Amino acid sequence: MFEQDALATIVGADNLLEHEDILRAHSGDFSFVPRVSPRLVVKARNTEEVQAIVRWANETRTPLVPISSGPPHSYGDTVPSVGGAVIVDLNGMKRIIRIDRRNRVAMIEPGVTFTQLIPALEKEGLAPLTPLVPRSSKSVVTAFLERTPITTPRFHWESQDPLLCVEVVYGCGDLMRTGSAAGPGSIEEQWEVGRAQIRGMGPSQVDFTRLLQGAQGTMGIVTWATVRCRPLPKLKRMFLVPSDDLGLLIDMAYRITHKKLGEELLIVNGFNLASIVGETREEIGMLSAKLPLWILLLGIDGAGLLPEEKIAYQEEEAIEIAQSCGLELKAAVPGTSAEEVLAVLSQPSADAGWKLKGGAGCGDVFFITTLDRCAEFVDAAYGLAGRYRFPVRNLGVYIQPMVQGTNCHLEFSVSYELHDQQETDAVKRFIEEGGEIFANMGAFFSRPYGPWARIAYGREAQTVIGQRKLKNIFDPNGVMNPGKLCF
Amino acid sequence: MSLSKEAYRALEDIVGPEYVTQEPEILDTYCFVWANELIFGEKFSPRPLAVVLPETVEEVQAIVRACNRFGIRYRAHATGFETSAITSSEPFLPIDMRRMNRxxxxxxxxxxxxxxxxxxxxxxxxxxxxxxxxxxxxxxxxxxxxxxxxxxxxxxxxxxxxxxxxxxxxxxxxxxxxxxxxxxxxxxxxxxxxxxxxxxxxxxxxxxxxxxxxxxxxxxxxxxxxxxxxWYGPPKLQPKGVPPTYGMVIPENFSVYCVILPGRDKMNDFFHLLIEESIAFSIQRLNPALGAILATESNDELWELMKNIPEEQRRAPVFSAIVLLDASSAREMEYKEKCFQMILEQTDGTVFPFDDHIQGLLFNNSVTGQGMTRAAFRSTGSFIISPVGDEAVDALTTLTELSEKEIVKEARDSGQIMETAPEPVWGVVYGDGGAHVEVITMYDPADRASCKKTSELLEKGDKKIVEWGLGINSLENALSFNESALKAALPQSRDFVKWIKKIKRAFDPNNAADSAFYVSPEDY
Amino acid sequence: MALDTYEEDMLRCTRCSYCKWIPHQVMSDSHFLTVCPSIDRYNFHGWSAGGRQIAALSLLKGRTNVGEKFLDMIYQCQMCGGCDVSCKIERDLEPYEVMQQLRIMCIERGDIIPEHLLFIDGLKKEDNMMMESKEKRGDWAEGLNVKVLTKEHADVLFHAGCRYSFDHELWSTCRSALTILLNAGVDIGILGKEETCCGGRSYEMGYASELMKYAEHNTDTWKAAGVKTVVTPCADCYQAFKVLYSKTGQKHAVEVLHITEFIDRLMKEGKIRLTKRVPLTVTYHDPCHLGRLAEPWVHWEGKKVKVNGQMVVHDPPKKKRCGANGVYEAPRDILRKIPGLNFVEMHRIREYAWCCGAGGGVKEAYPDFAEWTAARRLEEAAVVGAKALVSACPWCKRNFIDATPNTDARVEVYDIIELVEQAI
The missing domain is CATH 3.30.465.10 (Uridine Diphospho-n-acetylenolpyruvylglucosamine Reductase; domain 3)
Known part of the structure; x- marks a missing residue:
């Protein structure tokens, strides 16, 4: 047809995918959002193509849904909310444009995965800041555009981190570079004078990167981004701190962040740790029974000029903190060792993701709260498990201190049998009704996927009004991922 | 723009007559601030329409709504210290927020x-x-x-x-x-x-x-x-001595250093290492002239110290930084000190041996920022920042080097600004990486020739920084009055300013919030 | 120095507002961070030292005229000098002098606060600031066996000051002061009804000629009486004699002491012994005129020149008056030596002390503001746990007493003389 011809002119016919299987794969995900089939999938290879696609979409009033990560998807944000949409697949944009060791920054295209980035950075003496064991196909840019928490709160100064500058094609088709990348000069000219696109704020008096973060592709399409990296440690120590009392671990986490110790810092329950280190569902089940109820993970990098001394002093400090909390730093707990955990945390998950091992389904509820409130939410989650009748033993809990300990990401994950309708329904209710209950308790759904959008936006009309003003500026024809968030 | 009687009565009704005024003698104290003379050729900007002091968010909301209703342009300020707080090219309504102080x-x-x-x-x-x-x-x-x-x-x-x-x-x-x-x-x-x-x-x-x-x-x-x-220090800091240069007792597990680096590259390395090692509480690049003002009680005292130093020595480039280390324990401090010494070794840095009193001053300055006002304002009466940069460490030292060669030296040689060692810079580095520098020009606001030269320098800074590809002066925008720096950067800034203007129009349809130091709604 | 000689200072004010706060280095409690009662009470920037620099410039430039509001802005200020101390931490400016000269200029132009005029008329007629008859000036000392130096000679002149001379409620304190000195064997006398005002308070209101008049008169009187020392229990008089007379160029060879300095000296010489317990927790309020404003005047003649391009220096160099050289230790030494007395400090002390509120013509023209200011000080005293606030100036004491009904702070008010008397 005529419109598709125009697209083919932009990206080449080979990059237009219409096969039923492909369209079906994009019509739903592990979330419970309604299945809607896209009209076609278009694979973009560079900024020019992206810009041309977006302009085409404006001319034809075609909804676009950008995707950068490979499957599986879990939150419904990449599933069209309306019919006739075109999926813009950026997975092929895999260039690592530049790695700047001195300024600890990498410039990457949206198709670059953690699997790809880690070895590239390693060669330069850097390591990425990562979410908790990202799946191998996870786009680095998407992870950070969506404010996915990283495991290293010390490097997480605020919600935008570690995303810095981006190049974006707005919904209206205009191109812009944000932060200090905005200008003057081309990117190459900026490099020439020593600039490194490392200031993510601005340009000038608006934080344009921030307007794109958490937007689920509703404002535009990012074609590259700079991301903050950390020095590759020469040595590394991981410690496990087990406890049956979550409160003690929370106390320890506060103290660790107050002393600015270590790099990785997170708390998981036994089921989640089992899911991370176990291979099969059976193994996960066995491990889960063995592992302590709660485990705090503390990783200390031996980087910089005095790697041994750094680890030594920080270990001593951490031991003292643990002791003062009635806890102990351990190299191993029943079921796993710190070394094993370190190895798993250092690489992306080799499969579809640690939560979906062995063909299980998984439903997540996550939000932002503070560490001191986690126990309340955990109690409530266990209560809901009883109410909705899903197995408590399959409830994973992940507490990720963020913003250097000022707040935290709290994530409940329920593993369920995909073909068990009762379990599936229970999980669906947990996600939808549970979300409402948590919100009423003070949970902040900063990333309101699927049903949480109504929960989050229903509470502050001015936010909706403000965001719609932005949407009207950057995507006046509403072509970008319509139906998401409050749009 | 004028304020009708009806509008004034509306403001009175909101805050009470005690907290709004139109008396010209009071209004004049709301149109006078440093650097006005560079914009207007005199200390006073246009006199405001009135001044209002709200106490609650409800009052603020009512004032803003009244402004929208009566077509009054308003702008709020806190302490009113900055030029951007109270200066505008047209009369407007300053909203003084000093009663909201909780x-x-x-x-x-x-x-x-x-x-x-x-x-x-x-x-x-x-x-x-x-x-x-x-x-x-x-x-x-x-x-x-x-x-x-x-x-x-x-x-x-x-x-x-x-x-x-x-x-x-x-x-x-x-x-x-x-x-x-x-x-x-x-x-x-x-x-x-x-x-x-x-x-x-x-x-x-x-x-x-x-x-x-x-x-x-x-x-x-x-x-x-x-x-x-x-904060790993005590619940209260302990001052010592007498004004004007009160000292400060440096608490346990804090160490302050004035470091001299042998050159630009070494200074860059020094900052990079400090960022990467994450051991410092504060870091400042500080031109010795600024440091000397900070450490003396008066210009007279400073001049007594300086006048016998040979001119070539006063004009010699010095790359210096003030670094404060802190730690939560002796163990941590030991590690940090060792690490710092290694950084010094790797960058050939030397520590300038100041006495306890000066160390106390530098400690206080590093912790609270106290003294920068003294350093910037005291010697000549006022100062201006231009160019200003914020990006990678190495790029910014290039910026200060070029600024010295192409802007500051000529101005300094003219005698119309404060004479300092080359590169009169104050700069900081960010925990997350990167840095910020400000080229400081100290001028006399009571001296027309000095003001004129400084205005030229400011204008030159706006243009040169773009020419060098090192940024846009408006990025700070404290002194980009009526978008002057953005306009100087055209077409470099056109692309992003267009979006800011769209946002301004969307969120402020009546153009009620005064934009003298933001963007006007009108496109270029 | 006329107002216009400070025009460059006004132009170099940058509106930083440091003048509103005590020096940041000495801040110790977040409830007691400000130093300027005027801006705290009236809020508009004009009610600060910085604002008054602008107002002065505006007036000089002909932008504004002196009207009622202008006068309020200038005169709703105790001239306590706290702003000057804070400003000079950062700057080489003279905000206090600008405010003083602005007042003088107002008076010269005939822009007068009517309430002040009543007192000035009284002063001109009766030589006191209390609108009382000069015939009654010496009544406070009735019955004391003390020399009157118009008839007899003594080494030391006791100058009571206007407030002590006419405020009956305070007479006993003044009598105690004199008695303490007499009992210590000091060869001391008074001028009785021949004593006149020091001229200091009128000067602060802007009546410079009155100061000149009384400076000449008083120094002539001292010379005629042949005294070596003048001692006064009034901080205002002390500051006028020691600083303002010096400022006007009035030369004299007499040693000027505040009563606290004299008692402290006599205690050190063993002539006064404090032996009785005074079981009371007290705090000490530094009177502005005994503290920062009492720093000796710096005489300097020369010019401002530019060096180093545009750096402004004095040629020859001029010592900066920053308020640290007032009388701070003597009263504290005395209090510390009173047996059983528990002495605690407030958060704003010495050169950065909060004013009692009575100075600068405020007590005379804006009594509510004066008391409001004092009430804040009483509250500060209560916060640090003091049961009593001790000052060393009758104006402070009077104002604190007057303010007591305006605050919930239950703090007794003493002059230091009263505690010394109890302890002897």
């Missing part, structure tokens, strides 16, 4: 504070020290408003290595939008408290401020939550 909350556990506009850095620091915490400190010094540096204005300061840029500490805001609606940013709006300023979804925090604040051009912030950082 520390609403300090969450010791989750390390944040909620403050109203007139809470100063010094006050919040005093409050938070008691519970082992501290806020970000702006270079503007202890009297600066916490809210301004977090939400409304630029925000670099000596502690940025450990607290990062001011605007990056914003966790929430109660925000009276330009049209008078109230938006509660982030988690606050959803009832989850002051814990996170981003979301749900795309962050309106990006509209609230960018790298530079909106300087009043995007409504009024009546409360903000700002992130706090660990």
């Amino acid at each position: 520390v609403v909350e300090i969450d010791r556990t989750n390390r944040f504070a909620v403050v109203e506009p007139y809470v100063s850095q010094a006050r919040l620091f005093l409050e938070t020290m008691k519970v082992g915490l501290r806020p970000n400190m702006l270079g503007a010094g202890p009297s600066a408003s916490v809210l301004a540096g977090t939400a409304a204005h630029f925000g670099s300061g000596p502690t940025n290595i450990s607290t990062d840029f001011g605007g990056r500490n914003l966790l929430g805001a109660e925000w009276v939008l330009p049209n008078g609606d109230i938006l509660r940013l982030g988690s606050l709006g959803t009832g989850a408290g002051w814990i996170n300023g981003d979301g749900p979804g795309p962050s309106l925090r990006g509209v609230l401020r960018g790298y530079g604040g909106a300087n009043g051009g995007m409504g009024i912030f009546t409360k903000v939550a700002t992130k706090l950082y660990p």
Whole structure:
């Protein structure tokens, strides 16, 4: 047809995918959002193509849904909310444009995965800041555009981190570079004078990167981004701190962040740790029974000029903190060792993701709260498990201190049998009704996927009004991922 | 623009007659601020329409709504220290926020504070020290408003290595939008408290401020939550000595150093290593002239010290930095000191041996920003920043080098600005990486020739920084009056300014929030 | 120095507002951070030292005229000098002098506060600031066996001052002061009804010629009486004699002492012994005129020149008056030596002390503001746990007493003389 011809002119016919299987794969995900089939999938290879696609979409009033990560998807944000949409697949944009060791920054295209980035950075003496064991196909840019928490709160100064500058094609088709990348000069000219696109704020008096973060592709399409990296440690120590009392671990986490110790810092329950280190569902089940109820993970990098001394002093400090909390730093707990955990945390998950091992389904509820409130939410989650009748033993809990300990990401994950309708329904209710209950308790759904959008936006009309003003500026024809968030 | 009797009565009804005035003698104290003379050729900018002092968010909202209704342009300020706080090319309504001065909350556990506009850095620091915490400190010094540096204005300061840029500490805001609606940013709006300023979804925090604040051009912030950082010192600092140069007892597990680096490259390496090692509480690049003003009680004393130093020595380039290390324990301090010594070795840095008194002054300056006002203003009466840069460390030292060669030297040789060692720079580095530098020109506001030369220098800075490809002066925007720096950067800035203007139009349809230091709604 | 000689200072004010706060280095409690009662009470920037620099410039430039509001802005200020101390931490400016000269200029132009005029008329007629008859000036000392130096000679002149001479409620304190000195064997006398005002308070209101008049008169009187020392229990008089007379160029060879300095000296010489217990927790209020404003005047003649390009220096160099050289230790030494007395400090002390509120013509023209200011000080005293606030000036004491009904702070008010008397 005529419109598709125009697209083919932009990206080449080979990059237009219409096969039923492909369209079906994009019509739903592990979330419970309604299945809607896209009209076609278009694979973009560079900024020019992206810009041309977006302009085409404006001319034809075609909804676009950008995707950068490979499957599986879990939150419904990449599933069209309306019919006739075109999926813009950026997975092929895999260039690592530049790695700047001195300024600890990498410039990457949206198709670059953690699997790809880690070895590239390693060669330069850097390591990425990562979410908790990202799946191998996870786009680095998407992870950070969506404010996915990283495991290293010390490097997480605020919600935008570690995303810095981006190049974006707005919904209206205009191109812009944000932060200090905005200008003057081309990117190459900026490099020439020593600039490194490392200031993510601005340009000038608006934080344009921030307007794109958490937007689920509703404002535009990012074609590259700079991301903050950390020095590759020469040595590394991981410690496990087990406890049956979550409160003690929370106390320890506060103290660790107050002393600015270590790099990785997170708390998981036994089921989640089992899911991370176990291979099969059976193994996960066995491990889960063995592992302590709660485990705090503390990783200390031996980087910089005095790697041994750094680890030594920080270990001593951490031991003292643990002791003062009635806890102990351990190299191993029943079921796993710190070394094993370190190895798993250092690489992306080799499969579809640690939560979906062995063909299980998984439903997540996550939000932002503070560490001191986690126990309340955990109690409530266990209560809901009883109410909705899903197995408590399959409830994973992940507490990720963020913003250097000022707040935290709290994530409940329920593993369920995909073909068990009762379990599936229970999980669906947990996600939808549970979300409402948590919100009423003070949970902040900063990333309101699927049903949480109504929960989050229903509470502050001015936010909706403000965001719609932005949407009207950057995507006046509403072509970008319509139906998401409050749009 | 004028203020009708009806509009004035409306303001009176909102705040009460005691808190609004149109008396010209009072209004004149709201159109006088440093650097006005560079913009207007005299100390006074156009006299405001009136001045109003609200006490509550409801009053602020009512004032803003009245302004929209009566077609009055308004702008709020906290302490009114900055040019961008109260200067405009047309009469407008300054909203003096000094009555909103409450520390609403300090969450010791989750390390944040909620403050109203007139809470100063010094006050919040005093409050938070008691519970082992501290806020970000702006270079503007202890009297600066916490809210301004977090939400409304630029925000670099000596502690940025450990607290990062001011605007990056914003966790929430109660925000009276330009049209008078109230938006509660982030988690606050959803009832989850002051814990996170981003979301749900795309962050309106990006509209609230960018790298530079909106300087009043995007409504009024009546409360903000700002992130706090660990403070390992005592609950109270111990001053010593007498004015004007009170000293300070340096607490246990703090060490302050004045480091001299042998050259530009070594200085760059020094900053990079300090960023990567994360051992410092504060780092400042400081031209010796600024340091000397900071450490002396008067210009007379300074001149007595300086006048016998041979001119070639006074004019010799010096790359110096002030570094403060802190630690929560002796063990940590031992590690940090060792690490610092290694950095010195690797960069051939030497520590200048100041006495205890000067060390105390430098400590106080590093912790609170106190003394920068002295350093910048005392010698000649005023100063200006241009060019200003914010990016990678190496790029910024190129910026200061070029500024010296192509802008500052000529001005200095003219005798119309303060003579300093080359590269009169104050700079900081950020905990997250990168740096910020300000080329400081000290001029005499009472001297027309000095003002004229400084205005030329400012204009040159706006143009040159773009020519060098090292930034746009407007990025700070404290002195980009009526978009002067943005216009100087055309077409480099056109692309992004267009979007800011669209946002301005969308959020301020009546153009009620004065934009002298933001952007006007009109496209170029 | 006329107002216009300070024009460059006004132009170099940058509106930093440091003048509103105590120096940041000495801040110790977030409730007591400000130093300027005027801006705290009236809020508009004009009610600060910085604002008054602008107002002065505006007037000089002909932008504004002196009207009622202008006068309020200028005169709703105690001239306590706290702003000057804070400003000079950062700057080489003279904000206090600008404010003083602005007042003088107003008076010269005939822009007068009517309430002040009543007192000035009284002064001109009766030589006192209390609108009382000069015939009654010596009544406070009735019955004391003390020399009157118009008839007899003594080494030391006791100058009571206007407030002590006419405020009956305070007479006993003044009598105690004199008695303490007499009992210590000091060869001391008074001028009785021949004593006149020091001229200091009128000067602060802007009546410079009155100061000149009384400076000449008083120094002539001292010379005629042949005294070596003048001692006064009034901080205002002390500052006038020691600083303002010096400022006007009035030369004299007489040693000027405040009563606290004299008692402290006599205690050190063993002539006064404090032996009785005074079981009371007290705090000490530094009177502005005994503290920062009592720093000796710096005489300097020369010119401001530019060196180093545009750096402004004095040629020859001029010592900066920053308020640290007032009388701070003597009263504290005395209090510390009173047996059983528990002495605690407030948050704003010495050169950065909060004013009692009575100075600068405020007590005379804006009594409510004076008392408001004092009430804030009483509250500060209560916060640090003091049961009593001790000052060393009758104006302070009077104002604190008057303010007591305006605050919930239950703090007794003493002059230091009263505690010394109890302890002897």
